[in-house]
Amino acid sequence: MEKAQEWFNYGIELAKEFGPKLVTAILIFIIGSWVIKKMIGSAGRIMAKGKYDESLQKFLLNLVNWTLKIFLIILVISRLGIDVTTFAAVIAAAGLAVGLALQGSLSNFAGGVLIMxxxxxxxxxxxxxQGVVGSVKEIEIFTTKLITPGNKLAIIPNGALANGNIINYTAEGMMRVDLTIGIGYDEDIKQAKEVLLQVLVSNPKVLQDPAPSVNVSQLGESSVDFAVRPYCAPEEYWNVYFETLENCKLALDKAGIEIPYPHSVEIQKKA
Known part of the structure; x- marks a missing residue:
């Protein structure tokens, strides 16, 4: 009983000494988290009104959010009576060890900064x-998320993106659709060219500046091949691609121009 009483008294003393600090630290964490959330929300609304780029908004808000949370944690720890300088030294040593172990993550962070x-x-x-084609959904601190044409989510490290080749199909505001359509050798090349060009000109989704083009690209084994090159807005690429193929076939059929196809000839041997 005496031992239990001693432990009870010791617990009371600890509660008196550290209880207020613990309660204060908890309150600081709760209030600080609420304040950070409000600050990030306000900063986001200000950036939205200022018409900042969406990718830059998310990147900066994530960076500020994590920075403020780190300062909040340090403040809470100092309130508990832990020496912040000692803690900072421990964090620095741990940070060095973690940094060496996570060099790839650091390079991804640096890549994200370079991208911004x-x-x-x-x-x-x-x-x-990096061998992936898609629309940029989100640019985060360490990775970039793409939505592929097959509606799949691709997550690519920013380090690889910053140091690799990138083809931006949207940057110039237009894309060229590359198609090859062949006609028979006995057909009129000039007539076929006019028919194909009319298909491109009559499509409202095809840009007229730069002008679409139709040119002989190859004399194949069984066909004269035309390079059919319409330009369009990036978001209309696949619509123009499929519509041009279909409309060219229909237009050539209507003009009586043959599109050659492989013929198989069966040779029968008499016994």
Missing amino acids: IFRPYKIGDFIEA
């Missing part, structure tokens, strides 16, 4: 990078 500075792409752009 040089802006090779932004949210909504259609790009090709």
Whole structure:
């Protein structure tokens, strides 16, 4: 009983000494988290009104959010009576060890910063990078998220993007659709060219500046091949691609121009 009484008294003393600090630290954490949330929300609304780029908004807000949370944690720890300088030294040592272990993550962070500075792409752009093609959904601190044409989510490290080749199909505001359509050798080349060009000119989704073009690109084994090149807005690429194929076939059929196809000839041997 005496031992239990001693432990009880000891617990009371600890509660008196550290209880107020613990309660204060908890209150600081709760209030600080609420304040940070409100600050980030206000900053986001200000950026939205200022028409900042969406990708830059998210990147900066994430960076500020994590920075403020780190300061809040340090403040809470100092309120508990832990020596912040000693804690900072421990954090620095741990940070060095973690940094060496996570060099890839640090390079991804640096890559994210470079992407924000040089802006090779932004949210909504259609790009090709690291063997992946898709629309940029989000640019985060360490990664960039793409939505592929097959509606799949691709997550690419920013370090690889910052140091690799990037093809931005949206940057110039237009894309060229590359199609090859062949006609028979006995057909009139000039007539076929006029028919194909009329298909492009009559499509409202095809841009007229730069002008679409139809040119002989190859004399194949069984066909004269035309390079059919319409330009369009990036978001209309696949619509123009499929519509041009269909309309060219219909127009050539209507003009009586043959599109050759492979013929198989069966040779029968008499016994």
